[in-house]
Amino acid sequence: MIDLFPLYLTLKVSITATFFTVFIGLGIAWLMARNDFFGKSILDAIIMQPLVIPPTVLGYYLLVLLGRGSFFGRFLEDGFGITLVFTWKAAVIAAFVSSLPLFVKPARAAIEGVDKNLENAARLLGKTEFEVLKTITIPLAWRGIAAGSVMAFARATGEFGATLMVAGNIPQVTQTMPIAIYDAVQMGNTSMANILVAIVTIFSISVIYFVNWFTRGRY
Amino acid sequence: MKKASTALITQIRKNDYTDISMGFNLCNLIFYLCNQSLLSELSLNNELAVLFGPSGSGKSATLNMLSGIVKPENGIVHINSRDVFNSEKDINLPMRDRRIGYLFQDYALFPHMTVFENIAYGISNLPQEKIKNKVDELLNLMRLEGLENRYPSQISGGQKQRTALARTLAAEPDILLLDEPFSALDYQVREKLRQELIAIHERFPITTLFVTHDMEEAFMLGERIAVINNGRLEQFGTREDVFYKPKTRNVAKFIGARNIFHGVVKSVDENNILIESDDIGNIVVDIKESRGQGGCSLGAGSSEEIIQTLEPLNPRTLEPLNIGQNVCFGIRPEEVMIIRPDRPLDKRVQDNLIHGIVTGIMAKGTGHAIYFTAKHNLVLKGFNSGKDINLKIDIPNIAFRRLALSKNKEITVCLKKECIWVIKD
Numbered sequence A: 001m002i003d004l005f006p007l008y009l010t011l012k013v014s015i016t017a018t019f020f021t022v023f024i025g026l027g028i029a030w031l032m033a034r035n036d037f038f039g040k041s042i043l044d045a046i047i048m049q050p051l052v053i054p055p056t057v058l059g060y061y062l063l064v065l066l067g068r069g070s071f072f073g074r075f076l077e078d079g080f081g082i083t084l085v086f087t088w089k090a091a092v093i094a095a096f097v098s099s100l101p102l103f104v105k106p107a108r109a110a111i112e113g114v115d116k117n118l119e120n121a122a123r124l125l126g127k128t129e130f131e132v133l134k135t136i137t138i139p140l141a142w143r144g145i146a147a148g149s150v151m152a153f154a155r156a157t158g159e160f161g162a163t164l165m166v167a168g169n170i171p172q173v174t175q176t177m178p179i180a181i182y183d184a185v186q187m188g189n190t191s192m193a194n195i196l197v198a199i200v201t202i203f204s205i206s207v208i209y210f211v212n213w214f215t216r217g218r219y
Numbered sequence B: 001m002k003k004a005s006t007a008l009i010t011q012i013r014k015n016d017y018t019d020i021s022m023g024f025n026l027c028n029l030i031f032y033l034c035n036q037s038l039l040s041e042l043s044l045n046n047e048l049a050v051l052f053g054p055s056g057s058g059k060s061a062t063l064n065m066l067s068g069i070v071k072p073e074n075g076i077v078h079i080n081s082r083d084v085f086n087s088e089k090d091i092n093l094p095m096r097d098r099r100i101g102y103l104f105q106d107y108a109l110f111p112h113m114t115v116f117e118n119i120a121y122g123i124s125n126l127p128q129e130k131i132k133n134k135v136d137e138l139l140n141l142m143r144l145e146g147l148e149n150r151y152p153s154q155i156s157g158g159q160k161q162r163t164a165l166a167r168t169l170a171a172e173p174d175i176l177l178l179d180e181p182f183s184a185l186d187y188q189v190r191e192k193l194r195q196e197l198i199a200i201h202e203r204f205p206i207t208t209l210f211v212t213h214d215m216e217e218a219f220m221l222g223e224r225i226a227v228i229n230n231g232r233l234e235q236f237g238t239r240e241d242v243f244y245k246p247k248t249r250n251v252a253k254f255i256g257a258r259n260i261f262h263g264v265v266k267s268v269d270e271n272n273i274l275i276e277s278d279d280i281g282n283i284v285v286d287i288k289e290s291r292g293q294g295g296c297s298l299g300a301g302s303s304e305e306i307i308q309t310l311e312p313l314n315p316r317t318l319e320p321l322n323i324g325q326n327v328c329f330g331i332r333p334e335e336v337m338i339i340r341p342d343r344p345l346d347k348r349v350q351d352n353l354i355h356g357i358v359t360g361i362m363a364k365g366t367g368h369a370i371y372f373t374a375k376h377n378l379v380l381k382g383f384n385s386g387k388d389i390n391l392k393i394d395i396p397n398i399a400f401r402r403l404a405l406s407k408n409k410e411i412t413v414c415l416k417k418e419c420i421w422v423i424k425d
Helices: A005-034 A040-052 A055-066 A071-080 A088-112 A116-124 A129-158 A161-167 A177-187 A190-216 B002-024 B059-067 B115-120 B128-141 B157-170 B187-203 B215-221 B239-244 B249-254 B301-313 B397-403
Strands: B029-035 B038-044 B048-052 B074-079 B082-086 B100-103 B175-179 B207-212 B224-229 B232-238 B260-268 B272-277 B281-286 B326-330 B336-338 B353-363 B368-373 B390-395 B410-415 B421-424
Touching: A005 A040, A005 A088, A005 A129, A005 A177, A040 A055, A040 A088, A055 A071, A055 A088, A055 A161, A088 A129, A088 A161, A116 A129, A116 B100, A129 A190, A161 A177, A177 A190, B048 B059, B048 B187, B048 B215, B059 B074, B059 B100, B059 B175, B059 B207, B100 B157, B115 B128, B115 B157, B128 B157, B157 B187, B187 B215, B207 B215, B215 B239, B224 B239, B224 B249, B232 B239, B232 B249, B249 B326, B249 B421, B260 B281, B272 B326, B336 B390, B368 B397, B390 B397
Parallel strands: B038 B232, B048 B207, B048 B224, B100 B175, B175 B207
Antiparallel strands: B029 B038, B029 B074, B074 B082, B224 B232, B260 B272, B260 B326, B272 B281, B326 B421, B336 B410, B353 B368, B353 B410, B368 B390
């Protein structure tokens, strides 16, 4: 019987991380698509970093930021008794940061693709900015937003480097699927590795196929 | 420019603006806008007016500033006795509070909503039942029954247009701005929609500003027409005024005036001016009887007076012309009269007679265009000059047949003195 804990933990971490990615990412995507502000391109460059920066570097940054050595880490621990490093929460943060660009990019493009005249028409019909967002922008951009969410979720399930750095490899605590695969290979447990790899492969192919199929239809 | 425009607004506010809003209290749209090179001042009341100009003249920019899509640098937008924008008082209402109905060139229908949902979108604070009644009424008025559950992608261009208009009217706006709404439609559909628009305006007589670059459309729809170019108002007046008495050369150009000549004022009395022109010799212009001068039934008396108070900012046609002044003058092709040789000369057409030959004839379906050259500048009365002149003359088919015109035929034409417009050159 194989240990299903890594599968369970991966789903838990990824779903939580995707939840934050969608809400925070939607705000960022809207801000970048519909507003001009100082430092917009710098913010864009920073958010996109997880796509290009080595995962170990990202993990190192998170470790420094969230660890006891930093002001933020000490603040959380002394003030609220929250320890993040080497817990599943740290894995959520690592998954969130690395999946954010995969959500923001398509969501921003989708919002930019909504005809501004439609939003202006709604405003001129007496709607507030929030109503415009709710009834016009998001409904018209939702395919891109949904596709971005699925991509972000897939990326979160596959997060390895940063998670290993900041959450570690503690069986039954922080050992997610990718880390369990690494562990199994290191231990020479090939049959275990094969099963996990098969699950991940089927899942990843399904995700991309679904996203492609889903984004094809347009109004 | 900015300084100049601020000065302008101050001047307007001191003089005319308060007078207009208090004295007449009729206008429900007044605006003065200054944005870099864009400057217009207009006042409208319960009418269908047209904003006419070539592409790139600032028509859309004006609408964008009125509706709040673009913020003007300076100016006042005054709708139904409230300022929705006033740069001096620092008022800039958000779009949702302006109560402006805006019909976009591309309709801007919400693609994810049905026709019904689109029309109902702007109706607020009504129970479900009343919303349905109101939308049904509009569907009926706009001949859209049976389409309420279709999506915008499933209906024709004309139906989209009517849906968009219904959606705008459903929100009960104070004014209506129409941005070239018919430009993407077939000729026949356009024709029909224009008639419908006039009918709808009679039913909902709200102040409407219709933007177009199509001259024919401008004259069919506009009780009054504002002609703009390069962001500046060139002329604002009744359609007769604009058509027969362009105030600037640009207006003359945009309304398709041909037959434009240059000359110098030789003498002036209270009825006539005499212009000596190298192009066609001496021409008498009747400044009293001239067409368009109060001869138009459209545009109520009060609004006429409003124009008067606003217009000193614009170049005027009939400001006193002094002797020696260089002028530009012209006559519409359909106002040139071909004299019938078999009949005695009417007293009315004894001035400005020119003898020449027909150099070209073009059938236009609805009439004929005659190209005329004064062959030897043989002048029957009053003048004698050098160059050949070319006139374009539009005549109805019936007149064309009766006159039996053919190429190279010798004819005499009359430039009726009350049909000639004159502007300073």
